[in-house]
Amino acid sequence: MQMAVSKHMNDLLEKGGDWYQPGLSLDCVIFGFHENQLKVLLLKMLSVEPWALPGGFIRKDEHIDDAATRVLRERTGLQDIFLKQFAIFGDPARSDRKYHQARFRKEGFSVDKNNWLLQRFVTVGYYALVEFSHVIPNPDNSSIACEWHDLHSIRELYMDHKVILDKALETLQHELNHQPIGYNLLPQKFTMPELQKLYETILDKKLDRRNFQRRMTSYGILRKLNETRKGGAHKAPYLYSFDVRKYQKALKEGLQGGW
Amino acid sequence: MQMAVSKHMNDLLEKGGDWYQPGLSLDCVIFGFHENQLKVLLLKMLSVEPWALPGGFIRKDEHIDDAATRVLRERTGLQDIFLKQFAIFGDPARSDRKYHQARFRKEGFSVDKNNWLLQRFVTVGYYALVEFSHVIPNPDNSSIACEWHDLHSIRELYMDHKVILDKALETLQHELNHQPIGYNLLPQKFTMPELQKLYETILDKKLDRRNFQRRMTSYGILRKLNETRKGGAHKAPYLYSFDVRKYQKALKEGLQGGW
DNA sequence: TATCATTGTGTCAGTTCGACGCAATGCCAT
DNA sequence: ATGGCATTGCGTCGAACTGACACAATGATA
Structure with a gap:
């Protein structure tokens, strides 16, 4: 060596x-x-x-x-x-x-x-x-x-x-609103709390759980799956995946709104 | 030569x-x-x-x-x-x-x-x-x-x-919302229509005159002067200059909102 | 089976945004 | 000098959005 x-x-x-x-x-x-x-x-x-x-x-x-x-x-x-x-x-x-x-x-x-x-x-x-x-x-x-x-x-x-x-x-x-951050950093299936935590980590700031969910879903770039992530100590959150086509399209204009 | x-x-x-x-x-x-x-x-x-x-x-x-x-x-x-x-x-x-x-x-x-x-x-x-x-x-x-x-x-x-x-x-x-575009490209004194035209040229898109004015003034980065630009063929617009200190401060966070 | 942290969904008031109305202004043609 | 007219200053209004928070549902754990 x-x-x-x-x-x-x-x-x-x-x-x-x-x-x-x-x-x-x-x-x-x-x-x-x-x-x-x-x-x-x-x-x-x-x-x-x-x-x-x-x-x-x-x-x-x-x-x-x-x-x-x-x-x-x-x-x-x-x-x-x-x-x-x-x-x-x-x-x-x-x-x-x-x-x-x-x-x-x-x-x-x-x-x-x-x-x-x-x-x-x-x-x-x-x-x-x-x-x-x-x-x-x-x-x-x-x-x-x-x-x-x-x-x-x-x-x-x-x-x-x-x-x-x-x-x-x-x-x-x-560039958070212009790059496919989530798509590249998360596994194919992920939960909303995971996505939120990713944003919070990058921004180094806490976000409101409910408003975050509303905003993310409103972009129309997520596909809600009929599965939940079992195994956690609490209520099992739904799994999501990205709708790649819509994601790419949304990023061209940039996701709307600041953080 | x-x-x-x-x-x-x-x-x-x-x-x-x-x-x-x-x-x-x-x-x-x-x-x-x-x-x-x-x-x-x-x-x-x-x-x-x-x-x-x-x-x-x-x-x-x-x-x-x-x-x-x-x-x-x-x-x-x-x-x-x-x-x-x-x-x-x-x-x-x-x-x-x-x-x-x-x-x-x-x-x-x-x-x-x-x-x-x-x-x-x-x-x-x-x-x-x-x-x-x-x-x-x-x-x-x-x-x-x-x-x-x-x-x-x-x-x-x-x-x-x-x-x-x-x-x-x-x-x-x-980077329009993060760089001092207006301050560097315009003369020290300028009119609101001039500032708007600058934004329109960079963005290559028309903006509503009245909403542009509201938004710009709401940033609090402009100082309205007690002068008007005479000589144009129409109503003389007021002159403005940038409040550099406030401008710099606002740019750190980035001007809010998309175009 | 009760507990409890966490998640899903909804509400509500305050704010912002886009579209537009209208009066004031200052050249210009007559 | 005066009325026309494009442009500017300022305001309005309803719709959309935002931030803050309430409450029920869920699922592992004790």
Whole structure:
């Protein structure tokens, strides 16, 4: 394992400059929803203390969106993923050559200061909405762990990744009425309280249960199923699924009303 | 003039690779509002038929936002500009080496195919909101004209700039309630019909005059002045100005309601 | 079988929204 | 100078929507 990490890093340092678009990377904020909490998929790298967002480089002839899709497939095992570019981070100070040189030294590489990886990098931020239960977290070649973390308990991240995460969340809140949030984050069948909890978590604010239900049903994007979710300690709530066609149509105009 | 263009292009081709972040550029969609129409500032380059968005490269130690501010200052003469990054365009097919090689040949340069300018470029899109009357359009070193064009009559642009423009407009429509549109596009004093026309132009839709007025005043972001705009062929409308403090505060939450 | 938290549905008053009426204003043609 | 007329300022009204809350139904648990 450690061996593979080393081999991979060596290749990357030596040949990455030929393979990849110079000075450009991407980072993904992968959102999932589990046990009524919003989760983010993070990587732990060797010899770097804070966790990091899954990221990658862009091959010279590759569309950036395709590169992001590739990164996501490799990290989650998912093929069809909702993915959206939301910002680009272009502060020259975000690439700290000394920091990275020290990191590589710690891992046993001596890297020339002209190496492509030590140059300035601009990164493109993507956020993804995935169905938690379908994800099989999978560390990349330069990581030793890949795990879900609770969104609201993430304090510090690698480099400027915390800034990227915060911006992603802000974007998500802002685009709540225009993106298929529920469809991508919830399982096919879900209950109204689950949907509400998702909205509450994203907005970080409590909503009135009855008004939420009225509003959601009034959009006409839900299909009420003839089943209930048994097993909870209380009255079994009905299950719903999205009417995808109507959902897509409603999102084009944006769901009406603010939160 | 032509001479300066040639000299500049020669420097760019030979030394740009040392000065600038490789494979990365930026393009600005500069919006202005004049005679009740939304305008966009465009450049005409030598030996390129369609007009182009003003753009530029990013110096190796320069923040991309700073580079965009620099480009805008050079094109418009304005110092304090509302500027917002809205997307990145990363299709490898947007960089057409053969097309550019032909263009340079036409201008009398023989450019090696490994030249930095012929590599793949990813571009960052910015949109700017400026006060039309304050702008002094100024072509850059590789252009022969810099002029305002009517937004809705722009059909074709250089490379993928039309796509960039359309995306900028879409973003503007989408962020109408969150960005200080009026404050940046209108002169300090303006009339309610002017403000309404601005909204109508951006949204490309007619609004009811009386309801628009009610809604705008209800936000509490306008200061009604004790003056009227004389000279029009009809009843003189009152002048307004923005209460900047309240405007900023209202935008944080976003102006309420959809359009 | 009673308990109890939770869910499904309804009510109600206050507010907002869209559509429209009408009078006031200020150029302009006569 | 004066009446015409397009435009502006302000108001009205009913319908639709919103926020706050009441109450009955449900289903696991004790």
